[in-house]
Amino acid sequence: MTVSPLPVRLEAVIFDWAGTLVDFGSFAPTKVFVDAFAQFGMEVSLTQARGPMGVGKWDHIRALCDEADIASQYQARFGRLPTDEDVTAIYERFLPMQLEKVAQYSAAIPGVAELLRALRQRGLKIGSCSGYPDSVMRRVIERAATEGLEPDCIVASDDVPRARPAPAMALKNVVELGLSDVAACIKVDDTAPGIEEGRRAGMWTVGLLLSGNAAGLTLDEYLSLDEAGRQEARSRASAELSPAAPHYLIDTVADLPAVIADVESRLSAGRRP
Structure with a gap:
């Protein structure tokens, strides 16, 4: 029997929406x-x-x-x-x-449009999923498109039989994007159920400490924090997200490129999530 090779490079990044791509602080x-x-x-x-x-x-x-x-x-x-x-x-x-x-409330988080363009330039597909039902997601998508946010796949909570923390939304992205292996995917989220969703789907997972629900900061509050204030917010958010066992914890999606480089290094060494 021929065994299929493990993935050696990433194929896709699958993002949550509120607190991740849009709506800083998830308000x-x-x-x-x-x-x-x-x-x-x-x-x-x-x-x-x-x-x-x-x-x-x-x-x-x-x-x-x-x-x-x-x-x-x-x-x-x-x-x-x-x-x-x-x-x-x-x-x-x-x-x-x-x-x-x-x-x-769904303004794009600063730097997200530029990040998505950079990911596409690397040949990565952009997936997404949300706790919002489809009727709400249509409103989010309309505004997001005006700010340059147009993922290749969007899955709402009522598009699957069981939403988070079950893996169905993340796996629906895998199917619709035509990906070869769940280990070639990163799931990015600002909540513990969203991180657990990615882990149950067999993906690399990234938790966001400062842009989302766990810190609960407005963009202005985040920008006004000194380093001690940011560290306190990180500690508070980490305590909430760490029980879901994310592979990485970063402040916002602006920090994702370094994670991608590390995951690709681990994949090339034969490692899986």
Whole structure:
């Protein structure tokens, strides 16, 4: 039997969207979660809203409703703990609010358009996936295209039977991009479920410390930090992302070229994720 050779070079980079390519600090989903729960008489903090980030939005709301503080607020108001039907009701209130606001928050993260051009010049394909459903992703894609962000593949959370942390969205990229091996892919994400998605898919994984949900900084806040402030934010974000065991942790996607060089060196030496 002939054994196929291991990949010796990268074929693709698969990116998350909010907090990775667009929406520095991942504010579009978090602020709308807070507003949606408020319409049902519940107070949810931005910190609480960020907790389950990375999974599909219905699952995100389910996880929030399972938190003791939020569940007790719901029970006090409605006389019962939130059921799946109640979660769906909140999701149905959340979705149009998200559709209205998502483009407003989805500015490209500085340097992303230039990075994607550089990756293509290296012959790499650009994949992507998101915890947003397809209806929301269409709004994100429209704005992103005006800023030069046009991945070769885009997979929304409702394009697969099970979204993150399951590997389906990342693997759908592999299929649609016609790639030869999952080990020839890097998955880049700002959340633990997104990193876990990449690991379950057999890919190299990169966690983002400062541009996404884990640090929760606006772009202006990030730019105003001195090195001590950045290190504190890195430590906070690393504590959140490290349990998902990313192969690399970097500040933002601007630091990705060095990771790519290292992964290609490891591949050429016969290593896999």
